[in-house]
Amino acid sequence: MNKTALSIITLGLIIGIGIIFLSGSKSSSETALTQPGQNVEIRDGVQYITIDAKGGYFPRVSSAQADIPTKLIVKTNGTYDCSSALVIRSIGYQKVLSQTGEEIIDIGTSQTGSSVQGTCSMGMYNFVVNFI
Amino acid sequence: MKTFTFHVSGTHCASCKILIEDVLNEQDFIQNARVDLKKEIVEIETISDLSSEKLADVLTDKIKSNGYILSVEKTVKEKQRDDVIWKALPIGLGLLVLFFLLQKSGILNIGIGGQTTPITSFVIGLIASVSSCLAIVGGLVLSLSAKISQDNVSDTKTFTLFHTGRVVSFAVLGGVLGAVGGAIGINFTLTAILGILASVVMLLLGLNLVGVLKKNKIALPSGIFNFFRSVEHKTFTPLILGFATFFLPCGFTQSMQVSALSSGSFISGSLIMFAFALGTLPMLLLLSFGSASFAHGKHAPLFFKTAGVVVIGLGLFALLAGLAGLGIINPLFNI
Numbered sequence: 001m002n003k004t005a006l007s008i009i010t011l012g013l014i015i016g017i018g019i020i021f022l023s024g025s026k027s028s029s030e031t032a033l034t035q036p037g038q039n040v041e042i043r044d045g046v047q048y049i050t051i052d053a054k055g056g057y058f059p060r061v062s063s064a065q066a067d068i069p070t071k072l073i074v075k076t077n078g079t080y081d082c083s084s085a086l087v088i089r090s091i092g093y094q095k096v097l098s099q100t101g102e103e104i105i106d107i108g109t110s111q112t113g114s115s116v117q118g119t120c121s122m123g124m125y126n127f128v129v130n131f132i
Numbered sequence: 133m134k135t136f137t138f139h140v141s142g143t144h145c146a147s148c149k150i151l152i153e154d155v156l157n158e159q160d161f162i163q164n165a166r167v168d169l170k171k172e173i174v175e176i177e178t179i180s181d182l183s184s185e186k187l188a189d190v191l192t193d194k195i196k197s198n199g200y201i202l203s204v205e206k207t208v209k210e211k212q213r214d215d216v217i218w219k220a221l222p223i224g225l226g227l228l229v230l231f232f233l234l235q236k237s238g239i240l241n242i243g244i245g246g247q248t249t250p251i252t253s254f255v256i257g258l259i260a261s262v263s264s265c266l267a268i269v270g271g272l273v274l275s276l277s278a279k280i281s282q283d284n285v286s287d288t289k290t291f292t293l294f295h296t297g298r299v300v301s302f303a304v305l306g307g308v309l310g311a312v313g314g315a316i317g318i319n320f321t322l323t324a325i326l327g328i329l330a331s332v333v334m335l336l337l338g339l340n341l342v343g344v345l346k347k348n349k350i351a352l353p354s355g356i357f358n359f360f361r362s363v364e365h366k367t368f369t370p371l372i373l374g375f376a377t378f379f380l381p382c383g384f385t386q387s388m389q390v391s392a393l394s395s396g397s398f399i400s401g402s403l404i405m406f407a408f409a410l411g412t413l414p415m416l417l418l419l420s421f422g423s424a425s426f427a428h429g430k431h432a433p434l435f436f437k438t439a440g441v442v443v444i445g446l447g448l449f450a451l452l453a454g455l456a457g458l459g460i461i462n463p464l465f466n467i
Contacts, residue, residue: 003215006221010222014225020233020236021232081263081383082386084387085381085387096390099387099391119457120457121323122264122268122454123454124453
């Protein structure tokens with residue numbers, strides 16, 4: 001094969017990698033579009049944000065109310081991948097979650113405009129909760 | 133008697149000098165052959181009446197099987213290297229696309245419920261060995277294997293030691309976790325820093341395999357070189373490296389470590405981690421012994437450059453993810 005063809009293929013592959021990386025995961029964007037705010041619930045003055053951890057965190061972006069005590073509920077269901085090893089730097093939280101179960105994490109009261117971000121230990125999965 | 137100077141390509145290691153000089157000095161029409169690795173030239177003193185082009189061809193025939201080519205003009209060598217990289221780039225990128233598509237597809241997120249038994253942890257090991265953990269553990273294994281095969285002909289012993297060290301230390305450390313119980317936790321920040329170190333090593337080796345470092349005459353720091361030399365020649369270092377992979381960041385490894393922790397006894401913890409390491413073994417064996425067979429084959433230059441492209445890609449991925457995991461940069465992707 002000549003160089004031009006090979007460089008066109010190379011360019012195509014680089015674009016392909018770019019698309020894979022920059023496009024959100026399919027299921028997460030669907031969740032975000034079809035049910036905005038559905039994973040947020042206020043009970044007895046405490047705001048609970050539910051996040052599913054398996055092959056990533058879903059939904060990836062959540063919006064929640066500021067200025068009320070907030071807890072995250074991270075649900076695992078046969079989760080063995082990196083998303084079970086959760087790190088939330090801003091509150092100094094790190095734990096390998098049990099493979100199936102729910103973990104309730106107190107993230108305190110957040111101010112308007114702030115956000116809480118969680119990643120898995122290797123860093124390739126993440127989620128963010130924006131407080132508005 | 134005449135003196136000729138030829139450009140030589142394919143010299144990637146210190147022992148290449150000795151090898152080329154040995155082969156050339158065996159030819160009865162050559163009085164003296166001297167290799168300068170820095171300038172990538174070979175100087176010979178000969179009694180032969182052949183023209184310099186003819187002589188380069190004759191001598192190249194003798195050392196071609198080892199991957200060296202002599203030429204009168206330097207440009208010839210540059211052109212060949214470029215051709216190889218133009219093939220290696222699409223192949224390497226294609227492999228990376230396949231790998232990331234596999235991660236994205238969600239096929240690997242199979243749920244395995246219930247109690248962790250040695251059988252489930254073996255299956256999880258199989259999954260882990262093609263998961264994003266491959267980016268860091270596999271990338272490291274591939275880059276080291278390719279580098280070792282490139283420099284050393286007797287690589288089988290090194291690989292065997294590395295994999296033995298890995299499986300044995302998983303079993304032992306798993307047992308320790310089971311026996312000690314919840315008292316020790318493996319620190320995430322520590323594993324993340326180890327992961328970043330591993331990805332930097334991968335990037336350096338990848339650049340070296342592709343030939344960028346060598347081309348621009350930027351040598352690796354001598355400490356790193358000594359480290360690789362000791363990897364190649366000592367018994368102990370591959371064992372230690374295998375041991376160290378226990379602490380590399382990999383979600384699957386970490387969740388198995390927790391299973392071992394909560395298993396309650398040395399035997400059960402050890403069995404879980406041993407089975408997990410066995411599960412990851414086929415893929416890793418394929419990577420290192422596959423490298424070895426390619427490295428000694430006809431397509432060695434193409435293989436090294438392709439491996440370099442793949443390793444650079446995985447290294448970048450692991451580095452960016454690791455930095456995001458440490459909170460140093462914002463996550464750039466979610467794969």
